[in-house]
Amino acid sequence: MTAGMANLHGNHACALGAIAAGCRFFAGYPITPSSEIAERMSRELPLVGGTFVQMEDEIASMAAVLGASAGGVKSMTATSGPGFSLKQENIGLASMAEIPCVIANVMRGGPSTGMPTRPAQSDIMQARWGSHGDHPLIALAPASVKEIHDQTIRAFNLSERYRVPVMVLFDQVIAHLLEPIELPAAGSLDLVERRWANGDDGYQPYAAGADGIPAMTRPGDGHRTHTTGLTHAEDGFPTQDPDTVTRVMDRLLGKLDQHGQDIEAFECHDTKDAEVLVVAYGISARAARRAVRQARERGIAAGLFRPITLWPFPEQALRTAADQARSVLVPEMNAGQLVLEVERICRDEVRVAGLNRVDGQPIEPSQIARRIEEMAADD
Amino acid sequence: MTTDTASAEVGERQQPGAVADPRTRNVLIVGVGGQGVIMISKVLALLCQTQGMQVKQSEVHGMAKRGGVVFSHVRYGAQVWSPTIPMGEADVLIAMEWAEGVRWLPFLRPESGVFIADTQQVIPPFACRNRQFGADMAYATETPAEIIGRVSDGFALDAGRMAEELGNARAGNTILLGTLSATLDFPLDDWLSVLNQFVPKGTEEINRQAFLLGRDWVEKARQDPAGPAGLAPELAPPPIQPDIDVRLEITAEWCKSCDICVKLCPERCLELDEQQIVRLKDPDACTGCRICEWLCPDFAIAVHHDNLAEANA
Amino acid sequence: MTETNPAGFEIRDYLRLDLMPHFMCPGCGHGIALRALLWAVHELGIEKDELAIVSGIGCSGRVGGYIDANTYHVTHGRPLAFATGLKLARPDLKVIVITGDGDCLAIGGNHLIHACRRNLDLTCLMLNNEVYGMTGGQVSPTTAETRLTTTTPAGNTEPAFDACQLAEAAGAGLVGREVTMQTPALRNLIKQGLEYPGFSFLEVISDCTEIYGRKNDLGESAEMVLSQKSDMRPEAYGNVADQPFRPNRLLTGVLARNERPEYGETYRRHADGVANGGKAGA
Numbered sequence: 001m002t003a004g005m006a007n008l009h010g011n012h013a014c015a016l017g018a019i020a021a022g023c024r025f026f027a028g029y030p031i032t033p034s035s036e037i038a039e040r041m042s043r044e045l046p047l048v049g050g051t052f053v054q055m056e057d058e059i060a061s062m063a064a065v066l067g068a069s070a071g072g073v074k075s076m077t078a079t080s081g082p083g084f085s086l087k088q089e090n091i092g093l094a095s096m097a098e099i100p101c102v103i104a105n106v107m108r109g110g111p112s113t114g115m116p117t118r119p120a121q122s123d124i125m126q127a128r129w130g131s132h133g134d135h136p137l138i139a140l141a142p143a144s145v146k147e148i149h150d151q152t153i154r155a156f157n158l159s160e161r162y163r164v165p166v167m168v169l170f171d172q173v174i175a176h177l178l179e180p181i182e183l184p185a186a187g188s189l190d191l192v193e194r195r196w197a198n199g200d201d202g203y204q205p206y207a208a209g210a211d212g213i214p215a216m217t218r219p220g221d222g223h224r225t226h227t228t229g230l231t232h233a234e235d236g237f238p239t240q241d242p243d244t245v246t247r248v249m250d251r252l253l254g255k256l257d258q259h260g261q262d263i264e265a266f267e268c269h270d271t272k273d274a275e276v277l278v279v280a281y282g283i284s285a286r287a288a289r290r291a292v293r294q295a296r297e298r299g300i301a302a303g304l305f306r307p308i309t310l311w312p313f314p315e316q317a318l319r320t321a322a323d324q325a326r327s328v329l330v331p332e333m334n335a336g337q338l339v340l341e342v343e344r345i346c347r348d349e350v351r352v353a354g355l356n357r358v359d360g361q362p363i364e365p366s367q368i369a370r371r372i373e374e375m376a377a378d379d
Numbered sequence: 380m381t382t383d384t385a386s387a388e389v390g391e392r393q394q395p396g397a398v399a400d401p402r403t404r405n406v407l408i409v410g411v412g413g414q415g416v417i418m419i420s421k422v423l424a425l426l427c428q429t430q431g432m433q434v435k436q437s438e439v440h441g442m443a444k445r446g447g448v449v450f451s452h453v454r455y456g457a458q459v460w461s462p463t464i465p466m467g468e469a470d471v472l473i474a475m476e477w478a479e480g481v482r483w484l485p486f487l488r489p490e491s492g493v494f495i496a497d498t499q500q501v502i503p504p505f506a507c508r509n510r511q512f513g514a515d516m517a518y519a520t521e522t523p524a525e526i527i528g529r530v531s532d533g534f535a536l537d538a539g540r541m542a543e544e545l546g547n548a549r550a551g552n553t554i555l556l557g558t559l560s561a562t563l564d565f566p567l568d569d570w571l572s573v574l575n576q577f578v579p580k581g582t583e584e585i586n587r588q589a590f591l592l593g594r595d596w597v598e599k600a601r602q603d604p605a606g607p608a609g610l611a612p613e614l615a616p617p618p619i620q621p622d623i624d625v626r627l628e629i630t631a632e633w634c635k636s637c638d639i640c641v642k643l644c645p646e647r648c649l650e651l652d653e654q655q656i657v658r659l660k661d662p663d664a665c666t667g668c669r670i671c672e673w674l675c676p677d678f679a680i681a682v683h684h685d686n687l688a689e690a691n692a
Numbered sequence: 693m694t695e696t697n698p699a700g701f702e703i704r705d706y707l708r709l710d711l712m713p714h715f716m717c718p719g720c721g722h723g724i725a726l727r728a729l730l731w732a733v734h735e736l737g738i739e740k741d742e743l744a745i746v747s748g749i750g751c752s753g754r755v756g757g758y759i760d761a762n763t764y765h766v767t768h769g770r771p772l773a774f775a776t777g778l779k780l781a782r783p784d785l786k787v788i789v790i791t792g793d794g795d796c797l798a799i800g801g802n803h804l805i806h807a808c809r810r811n812l813d814l815t816c817l818m819l820n821n822e823v824y825g826m827t828g829g830q831v832s833p834t835t836a837e838t839r840l841t842t843t844t845p846a847g848n849t850e851p852a853f854d855a856c857q858l859a860e861a862a863g864a865g866l867v868g869r870e871v872t873m874q875t876p877a878l879r880n881l882i883k884q885g886l887e888y889p890g891f892s893f894l895e896v897i898s899d900c901t902e903i904y905g906r907k908n909d910l911g912e913s914a915e916m917v918l919s920q921k922s923d924m925r926p927e928a929y930g931n932v933a934d935q936p937f938r939p940n941r942l943l944t945g946v947l948a949r950n951e952r953p954e955y956g957e958t959y960r961r962h963a964d965g966v967a968n969g970g971k972a973g974a
C-alpha cells in the first residue's frame with residue numbers, strides 16, 4: 001500500500017500499520033470481528049518478504065507468534081474475546097520471557113460467545129489481568145481508523161523497546177468503520193528496532209542496565225541462551241531462590257515504571273477547568289467528545305480525558321486532568337471496568353460514576369450529555 | 380535366526396540298477412552363509428538325477444548373509460538310504476571357506492577322499508576368543524600346504540581372485556563347481572547343461588568360462604603338482620585385533636546410583652561403592668564396549684579408547 | 693553403516709555443564725534419549741548456534757535446558773506451535789521439539805496433528821514414559837490399560853494412543869520409534885529424522901522408574917529398559933512378532949516415510965509468486 005490518502009476499514013488499517021511498523025510474521029485464527037486483519041496480512045506479508053500462517057487454533061497462533069518473535073522477527077496476532085481468553089497463557093509467557101509481540105483484540109459482546117457481531121469494551125480488565133500471575137504489559141485503545149493505524153505502529157515500537165506484549169484494543173464498530181486516513185510514506189516513521197546483545201562474553205539475557213530492559217539475542221547470534229516461562233535469574237535459568245526471585249521480579253514488574261512518559265498516551269479536551277470530567281476511551285470517547293462539547297455550549301464546565309494507553313494507566317495525567325473536577329463520569333460498553341481504576345486514582349472527595357451499556361449498542365452522545373447535566377446539577 | 384534342516388529326496392522314481400557304478404558316493408559341501416553352498420549342492424543333485432541316480436540332499440542353512448555356517452550333504456548312487464554322510468565317509472569335501480574346510484576334515488575318507496578348498500577367509504565374530512581388544516583369534520591356523528600334505532588328494536585355490544580376474548567376482552562358486560566336476564565321473568556336457576539351468580539369464584557364458592577354469596585348474600594341478608596351479612596359495616594373515624587401551628572416566632558427582640550400568644555391563648565389571656556411586660571393580664574384564672556410557676542417563680561414565688587412532692593406523 | 697564408536701563425540705561439548713547433574717530421577721530414560729539426540733546432532737555436524745530446541749512442560753520439557761544451544765521452554769502442549777513460528781520466521785535454524793506423551797498427545801494433540809499435516813521441517817522427539825511424572829504420576833494418553841497411576845488407583849481403564857500411527861495418519865513426513873536401550877539405533881533414527889526435509893515424528897520409549905515403574909512393579913531401570921527392548925519389533929527385521937514367547941508389540945525403526953513438499957519451501961514459493969504480480973494487495 002503506497003502512501004497518501006486512503007479509505008480504510010479499521011481492521012485493514014491495523015494490518016497496514018503493522019506492516020509499516022516492520023511486522024513480518026502473523027499467525028492467527030479466524031474469529032469475528034477481527035478476521036479481516038488476518039486476511040489483509042495474508043495478502044500483505046508476502047509482498048514484504050514476511051510470513052503469514054493460519055494456525056490450528058488461537059493458542060497455537062499466539063505460541064507461533066512468540067516463536068517467530070524469539071527468532072528475531074516482529075510478530076503479531078489478532079483475535080476477539082473468546083480467542084483472547086485462549087491466548088492468555090502464552091501472553092503470560094511473553095511477559096515472563098520478555099518476548100515482544102503485538103495482539104490486536106477487536107472486542108465484541110461477551111461473556112462467552114456473547115454477541116460476535118456487536119461491539120463491546122468488555123475486555124479491559126482481561127487485557128490487564130487475563131493471564132495468571134503479576135505480569136507487565138501495555139494496552140492501547142485507539143478511537144478511530146487513523147488511530148488504529150498509528151497505535152498499531154506504536155504498539156510495535158513499545159513492544160520492541162520494552163520487551164512486553166502490547167495489546168491494541170478496539171471494538172467491532174471501529175474495526176468495520178470506513179474512514180479516510182493519510183498513510184505515511186515509507187521511511188517517514190520512527191521505528192524502534194530491538195536492542196540486540198552485542199556479543200559480550202559476559203552477556204546475561206535477563207540482566208538489564210539502568211533502563212531496566214535487557215538486550216535480546218537471536219538464535220544464531222552465538223549466545224545460546226535459555227528462554228523459559230519458569231521464574232529465572234539473570235542468566236535465564238530457573239531459580240526459586242527468594243532473594244534472586246525478588247530481585248528479578250522487581251525488575252520485571254517495575255520495568256515500565258520509569259518509562260511512563262513514553263508509554264502513556266492520552267488526550268485532554270477542556271480539562272483545565274473541568275468540574276465534570278468524562279473519562280472515556282475507544283469508540284465511547286467519540287460520543288463523549290460530542291457530549292462534552294454540547295455541555296460546554298450549555299455553560300457546563302465539562303471536560304474529556306481520553307486515555308489512549310489503558311495499561312499502564314496514565315495515572316498522573318488523570319490526576320492533573322481531574323484537578324478541578326467534582327465529579328467524574330466513565331462511560332464504557334461494559335458493566336464497569338475502567339471506572340474502578342479511575343475511582344482508585346481520583347481524590348476521595350470526587351464522585352466517580354459509570355455509564356454502562358452491555359446491549360451491544362454504542363453509547364450515544366445524548367446519554368452522556370444527559371449524565372453530565374445531572375452530575376453538574378448535583379454538584 | 381532360523382535353522383532349517385531340509386532333507387530332499389529326488390530321483391525316487393529312477394529304477395535302481397540303472398546306474399553303472401552302484402556304490403553310493405558322498406559329497407560334502409561346506410561354507411558360510413551367502414557363498415553358494417546350496418547352489419552347488421543343487422546343481423550336483425540335479426545332475427545325478429539326470430544320470431538316473433537316486434540322490435539325497437540334506438542341508439543346514441540359516442544366518443544367510445550373516446556369516447553363519449552352511450553345509451550340505453549330497454549322497455547319490457543306485458540306492459541311497461541315509462541322507463547324511465557319516466564321519467570319515469565323504470568322497471569329496473568341498474569348502475568355500477578355508478576354516479570351514481579344516482573343521483570338516485574328519486568327514487573325509489582318510490584313504491581316498493578329495494579335499495577342495497577355497498582359501499577365502501570369512502572370520503566370524505565368535506572367532507574372537509574374548510571381547511577384549513587385542514584378544515587372540517580362534518581362527519584356523521593351519522596353512523593350505525599343511526592340509527594338502529595331510530589329505531590323500533587336496534586342492535586349495537583362491538577362487539575369489541580367479542573369478543575377479545575373469546571379470547565377475549560373483550562367479551567364484553562356479554569355479555569351485557568346476558573343480559568339483561574334475562573329481563567326479565559325469566560327462567562335461569551334462570554338467571554344463573545343468574549349470575545353465577541355475578545361473579541367472581545373461582550370465583551363462585561367464586559361468587561356463589568360470590566352470591571350465593575351475594575344472595582345468597584341477598587338471599593342471601594334477602599334471603604338475605609343483606606348478607602354479609598345484610602350489611597352494613598363501614593364506615592372508617588373520618586380522619589382528621587392535622590392542623586399544625580402555626579407560627573409564629567416571630564423573631562421580633553425576634552418578635545417581637540407578638544401577639543401570641552395573642546390571643547391564645556385559646562383563647559385570649562395575650559395581651556401586653559404599654556411597655552408592657559407580658566404580659570399576661574389575662578393570663581387566665572391561666572390554667570398552669561403551670554400553671555403560673550409552674545407557675547411563677546421567678552421563679556419569681565416559682569410555683575412552685585412548686590409542687584408537689594409533690591402533691587403527 | 694554409521695560408526696557405533698563415538699570417537700570425537702564428547703557429550704560434554706553439548707551440555708550446559710554448570711547445570712549438571714540434571715534434575716531427572718535416577719534411571720530416567722530421558723537422559724539416555726538426550727545422549728542419543730546430542731550424538732545425532734554431533735554426527736550430522738549441526739552447529740550449536742544454529743540449533744534451536746523447543747520444549748513444553750513436564751519432565752520432557754526440562755530436557756532441552758541442558759543442551760548448550762538456543763533453548764526455549766514454553767507453555768504446556770505448545771512447543772510444536774512455538775516451533776512452527778520459529779521455523780517459519782527463521783528457516784536457517786535447525787529446530788527440534790522435545791516433548792512428552794502428555795505434552796504432545798493430550799494438551800498438545802491438536803498441534804501435533806496439524807504439524808504432521810503441514811509438514812514443516814521440524815523434528816519432534818516425543819519421550820514417551822506413559823505417565824505424567826512431573827506432577828506425581830497421573831495417567832497419560834499412552835498409559836497402558838490396567839496400569840496403576842495416581843489417578844487410576846484400580847488400574848487404567850482407558851485405551852492408549854499409538855502415537856506413531858496417529859502421526860502417520862495425520863501425514864507426518866517421517867515417523868519412527870525406538871527404545872532407549874538401543875542407543876546407537878536411536879541415534880540413527882534421530883539422524884534420519886533430522887535429515888528428513890519435513891516434519892519428522894520420533895517416539896522414544898523411555899522409562900519412568902521412580903514413579904511409574906515403582907507403582908506398577910516393573911523393576912528397576914535396567915529391568916525396564918530390557919523389557920522395553922524385548923518388547924520391540926525392529927523394522928530392520930521386518931517388524932515381525934515371534935509369538936508366543938515375546939509379544940513384541942512395539943514396532944521400532946522408521947515406520948513411515950512420505951516424500952511430501954516441505955511446508956516452508958511451499959510457502960516461500962507461494963509468497964514469491966504473490967510478490968511477483970500475484971493476486972495480493974490493494
Ligand code: SF4
Pocket residue numbers: 627643644645646647648649664665666667668669670671672682
Ligand atoms: S565399557 Fe562399560 S559396559 Fe562395557 S565392559 Fe566396560 S564397564 Fe562394562
Ligand code: SF4
Pocket residue numbers: 633634635636637638639640641656657674675676677678679680719
Ligand atoms: S548408570 Fe550412571 S547414574 Fe546409574 S549407576 Fe551407573 S553411572 Fe551411576
